[in-house]
Amino acid sequence: MSTKASRSAARLMLAPAVILLLGWMLVPLTLTLIFSFQRYLPLRGGFQGWVGFENYVRFVTSSAFWPSVQATVIIVGGVLLITVTLGILLAILLDQPMWGQGMVRILVIAPFFVMPTVSGLVWKNMFMDPNNGLLSHLWRSFGADPIIWLSDASMLSIILIVSWQWLPFATLILLTAIQSLDSEQLEAAEMDGAPVLSRFWHIILPHLSRAITIVILIQTIFLLAIFAEIFVTTQGSFGTRTLTYLIFQRVLESQNVGLGSAGGIYAVILANIFALFLMRIVGKNLDR
Amino acid sequence: MRLGKSLVASTALALVAASGAYAQTLTIATVNNGDMIRMQSLSGEFTEATGINLEWVILEENILRQRVTQDIATSGGQFDIMTIGMYETPIWAERGWLVSLDGLPADYDKDDILPAMRAGLSYDGTMFAAPFYGESSMVMYRTDLMEAAGMEMPEEPTWDDIAAAAAAMTDRDNNINGICIRGRAGWGENMAFITTVANSFGARWFNENWEAQLDSPEWLEAVTFYNDLLQNYGPPGAANNGFNENLTLFQQGRCGMWIDATVAASFVTNPNDSTVADSVGFALAPNKDGLDKRANWLWAWALAIPAGSQQQDAAMQFINWATSKEYLELVAEREGWANVPPGTRTSLYENPEYASIPFADMTLRSINAADPNNPTIDPVPYVGIQFVAIPEWAGIGTQAGQEFSAMVAGQQTPEQALARAQALVTDEMEAAGY
């Protein structure tokens, strides 16, 4: 259908994006790869010789490695579960007729505009602090001992903070999807006397499947990289050290760039395996 | 005003001595602590006198460390003056990354700087960073609560005295915790405190062959004692409490005792911020019965010039201004003697006006009692009291700190925490090629 001319024009238009991203990917990746085979300790003068796969072996055999992968999966999985589930419910609710719909929407999406550092700081200090946080005041007013959020429920705390930030995003995408749902179809089902739950399972959920996969894909990309929320709250203590955070500790705290770079390469590989899996699903959905 | 004038005069002289008189701009990276904020607000005087403009990069401690370390290790050249501590100074100086401060003029009076501070900020006998304020650690306690409990705090307490006082002052119903100490993970947070406790129990990080020693009985005894103190008499959520959280608690009257940096003395006795300002007493950091090593540390926040700075002369002028005797007088004139950055100069402690401040004497005694070269009973291959001055320490300290923090949170026993810390320290040291 398209002419030869428009094909080459199309390539020309695609080229800048592809070249830039290729550069953005290849240059740092190559340098990271090179570092990962070196003993590279900036505080001891930098390059100290080639060490083969030593950094790679050291990184995975460290006792911190598997717990960090686990922490990453739990945080990403937990946030996805909360944001998608609540996002669907919230989207359905916001689609219903009500007074002040616009205002409610504004309230719901607001957390998405808050920068991660600020949200981490606000939650940590003003809500979760066991002595002066609002939640501890609340618990005490009921005569209960306040929960020590960041140490006794560290994972839950991080998941809550991150979910709070990302719930608006999930809700927005799911809401647009629901709004496109053919209301006549729903009405017909309602007329037939189909119960609410069955309408949800058989009409709404299938309609949302595509939107849900997209929410999962995009959020996963961002969630794998979360850093600020952990840095300002637990600093990786109490089992909240994700893979990203572990790499941060190796590179910036221990100043072992070789070891950290090997960790970076692992992270890329793991993330891509995960992404490939996800993209298969989304890719299928894109074709539909 | 008179003082401002003389400052102007002295720095103007220095300016003539320096080369170009064109408008320069220095970029200064510093911590968001109160004394530094005050320096920023007073720095207009410096600019007025010298025509040198200042750009301030004021960051929270952790981010600041990360930024300046990254920049100096890559010769990024982003800063003309960096605020660093006793830990970084000798390591960076050894690499040749810092400009020697030998160029400071004679009237700067280097000999006036407290010997412990000068030693901690020197490498090979040359000073590479000028102390902006210095600190040791000491016991701060509530005199009213001690009195109510019918006890008296000795000036030189032992750990047994501390434990007994903590037990007596703890009053959970009234939200009063016998003792507040650091539990938050970090080499500059809980590990600073735990390491001093360990020192006073005769434990050490490494033996002379750089082998980690956290599996020693001394460490177990020290860590168990620390853990018991916090579990029995500490505030809720102690595992998340660092310097600042404890400061807030103490100011709110929720701690019977607080063992921490000597600089905190001026905050807890300041009636504007502290509800207990008029009932705070001070004592030396404790030792263990029978052992002659007190658990006090030594630290200074200091100003240094990275070798990559293009404006070293101007930077030297600024350091000369900010760490001078005249600066101390300037602060005293504007904000009172209690707010002067402490712990740097002998002349400050000889000044009768300053010596009359309740915590001045105890601060000086604490600083003088600290010896970075012999931090504990047994000999060690490293320098540093509450830290080990090797590049790997920041990583080691923080990760070990996380294990101890998990212990305070009740997630593991002292034995488990020490075993895991020992394993990871050994790991890191191996990775660094020891």
Add this chain to the structure above:
Amino acid sequence: MARSVTIQRKSLNTLIAWIIGLLLFFPILWTILTSFKTEAQAIADPPVWFFFDWTLENYRVVQERSNYSRFLWNSIIIAGGSTILGMIIAIPAAWSMAFVPSNRTKDILLWMLSTKMLPAVGVLYPIYLIFIQLGLLDTRIGLTIVLMLINLPIMVWMLYTYFKEIPGEILEAARMDGAGLKEEILYVLTPMAIPGIASTVLLNIILAWNEAFWTLNLTAARAAPLTAFIASYSSPEGLFYAKLSAASTMAIAPILILGWFSQKQLVRGLTFGAVK
């Protein structure tokens, strides 16, 4: 026609939705409220809600200490610049993928997304060294480029999904009328794609504004945006909740206001091809 709804049901919806909305918004509201309190009121137990002596003291202190307007200006330049630059590159790319698809289009798209998988901390050293070489440290242009590259995949993908929904027949018709490539884009596609472009722009501004790793690590004084401004209030000595709240409010207010005004646009536009 609209579904008939009883008043009761509408009331119930309204009630539940408002409760949830206020709950989600509460942390922000609390931060704003706290910013007008004294430090002592900020940690008071029981908490003080609305009836206290509102004070602007915290804002005065923050303003006195930091040059807020410069941080703000840097944030605007960097977020705005990276968005404009990104759109210039992303629109043609998305256009060509949507209207002249080849059998590799999907792979390219997915590959683009995968470039976002590289953990930033892992490549900090390489990027820092490159920035030193190019003299880009602490420059707005350097940061603009990095943020543009970080968000480019998302932009391309978002635009692609909008463009794909524009029926091809319209293009055919335009070509029949003798429209060239330029006219096609300028007069036919762009107007139809405006809603999609607008929401892409919005999302990108939000993401760039809130980015807190590169903006902190690649700047010092001159190019530092609001994320660095926050880092100087995050845990100082002494009581700081009220001042932190004031600084936080100042950092998020501009983007919050922008978001509120464009809320309709975002709600309509944030689909990522989720709607068929």
